Amino acid sequence: MQISMHAMSHAVFKQALNQLLHVMEKAIANARARGFDVSVLVAARLAPDMLPFSRQIQLTSDFAKNSMARLAGVEPPKFDDVETTMDELVARVKKTLEYLDTVSASALEGSETRQITIKLRDRTVQFQGLEFLQVWALPNFFFHHVTPYNLLRHNGVDIGKRDFLGR
Amino acid sequence: MQISMHAMSHAVFKQALNQLLHVMEKAIANARARGFDVSVLVAARLAPDMLPFSRQIQLTSDFAKNSMARLAGVEPPKFDDVETTMDELVARVKKTLEYLDTVSASALEGSETRQITIKLRDRTVQFQGLEFLQVWALPNFFFHHVTPYNLLRHNGVDIGKRDFLGR
Numbered sequence: 001m002q003i004s005m006h007a008m009s010h011a012v013f014k015q016a017l018n019q020l021l022h023v024m025e026k027a028i029a030n031a032r033a034r035g036f037d038v039s040v041l042v043a044a045r046l047a048p049d050m051l052p053f054s055r056q057i058q059l060t061s062d063f064a065k066n067s068m069a070r071l072a073g074v075e076p077p078k079f080d081d082v083e084t085t086m087d088e089l090v091a092r093v094k095k096t097l098e099y100l101d102t103v104s105a106s107a108l109e110g111s112e113t114r115q116i117t118i119k120l121r122d123r124t125v126q127f128q129g130l131e132f133l134q135v136w137a138l139p140n141f142f143f144h145h146v147t148p149y150n151l152l153r154h155n156g157v158d159i160g161k162r163d164f165l166g167r
Numbered sequence: 168m169q170i171s172m173h174a175m176s177h178a179v180f181k182q183a184l185n186q187l188l189h190v191m192e193k194a195i196a197n198a199r200a201r202g203f204d205v206s207v208l209v210a211a212r213l214a215p216d217m218l219p220f221s222r223q224i225q226l227t228s229d230f231a232k233n234s235m236a237r238l239a240g241v242e243p244p245k246f247d248d249v250e251t252t253m254d255e256l257v258a259r260v261k262k263t264l265e266y267l268d269t270v271s272a273s274a275l276e277g278s279e280t281r282q283i284t285i286k287l288r289d290r291t292v293q294f295q296g297l298e299f300l301q302v303w304a305l306p307n308f309f310f311h312h313v314t315p316y317n318l319l320r321h322n323g324v325d326i327g328k329r330d331f332l333g334r
Contacts, residue, residue: 003171008175011301012305015301015302046213046317046320046321112169112170130174134178135179135182139309140332142310142312143313143331143332145309147313150313153213154321164306165310
């Protein structure tokens with residue numbers, strides 16, 4: 001194992017998304033055990049003006065797949081944000097994991113100096129690849145990865161940090 | 168700029184902790200504007216059996232400083248967990264940032280293959296340095312960095328993702 005842009009993106013996203021799947025499975029089982037429809041959790045928010053669980057998962061997926069694609073210098077695959085059920089969100093995460101494995105380590109060679117431009121609603125942000133990973137891709141990914149965990153935990157789902165970490 | 172173990176730990180932690188300070192300052196101002204004592208936020212939890220805001224901040228600090236130290240192969244500095252006010256927690260984060268700057272890039276050279284052993288309450292976890300960073304240091308750090316953000320957001324503090332990211 002050697003440190004590389006690929007090692008610090010692909011392996012990090014992959015481990016985290018696999019744990020996200022595990023946490024989502026526990027949420028499905030917990031809703032069943034407590035006798036309510038899991039769609040309540042899919043629509044849950046931590047504040048009225050925060051994005052719901054479903055949108056958080058779509059964004060976790062987006063920051064993983066889009067970041068890998070941008071580092072590789074290819075067009076990110078477009079996943080339509082159509083998921084409305086927990087099962088559909090699980091499928092979205094699985095599809096994201098499949099995409100990550102199509103981006104090879106060699107595709108990211110030299111990506112630390114790649115110019116990356118992100119178009120936001122109101123502005124454009126530019127980075128070199130390394131800075132993109134340090135201050136954009138990883139923080140954004142974890143922001144949307146930890147928030148659905150917190151949402152489920154706030155709603156009484158029986159998960160702990162070990163479910164999140166997987167070690 | 169080149170990818171290295173130092174670049175993928177020091178710069179990531181530093182940017183995040185500086186944004187955490189910014190978010191904490193907004194929390195202090197928001198409590199003042201809404202006319203309640205900020206200690207309410209310091210003691211806030213997302214669930215009765217989750218750690219409060221204060222402990223989340225101490226752990227964010229711990230995962231940053233301890234991870235850097237372990238990668239450098241030195242004893243992590245011990246910060247006593249005595250903070251009970253928002254001002255004391257701000258000072259803890261500042262002290263953590265100061266420590267991070269004492270760990271040089273050269274001290275982390277070759278740390279991707281360093282054997283790292285973490286003693287937990289009920290078991291011991293072992294990693295090579297790279298895997299430690301990928302699946303332990305970064306996920307744990309962000310877990311405790313995003314959770315206080317979510318705690319404040321849940322309690323109506325006027326923060327958004329841009330405050331978290333800083334870009």
